[in-house]
Amino acid sequence: MLFSFLLVVHAIIAALLVTVILMQQSEGGGLTSSGSPSGLMSARGAANFLTRATAVLAGLFIGMSILLAVIAATRSNNAIDTSLARPTAAAPGAPTGPAPAAAPGVDPLDAAAGAVAANQAAPAAGNSSAPGR
Numbered sequence: 001m002l003f004s005f006l007l008v009v010h011a012i013i014a015a016l017l018v019t020v021i022l023m024q025q026s027e028g029g030g031l032t033s034s035g036s037p038s039g040l041m042s043a044r045g046a047a048n049f050l051t052r053a054t055a056v057l058a059g060l061f062i063g064m065s066i067l068l069a070v071i072a073a074t075r076s077n078n079a080i081d082t083s084l085a086r087p088t089a090a091a092p093g094a095p096t097g098p099a100p101a102a103a104p105g106v107d108p109l110d111a112a113a114g115a116v117a118a119n120q121a122a123p124a125a126g127n128s129s130a131p132g133r
Helices: 004-021 043-074 108-126
Strands: none
Touching: 004 043
C-alpha cells in the first residue's frame, strides 16, 4: 500500500519536473516569456524561481527513486507467478519413473558418474559412420 502511494507521488514529481523544465527560458524564450515586468514573474524572478524549483524537484525525484529501489529490494514478496508457465514435456527416451536405487554400500554419485560414462561410450562405439571418417 505504501509502495503504491510512493509510486503515485513519484509520478507526480516527474510530471512537475517536466513542466518546470519546459517553462524555463531557453535561447528562443520559454513558456513564461510573456508576463508582468515586475515582481516574481519578471524575467529574472521567473528564472530564479524556476531554477530553484528544478533543483528541488530533481533532488526529490532522485531521492524518491533511491527510496523506491530500496523498498522494492527489501520487499518480502518472493513468490514466483507460475500461472503462465508452459508444461514441460519429457525428452524422448527419458525415463519417466523414479531413479533406480544404487546398490548398498555404493556412493550414488559414483554410480551416476559410471552410468553417464557408459551412456557416452556406448553410442560412440556402435557408430561407425561418425563424421570425419
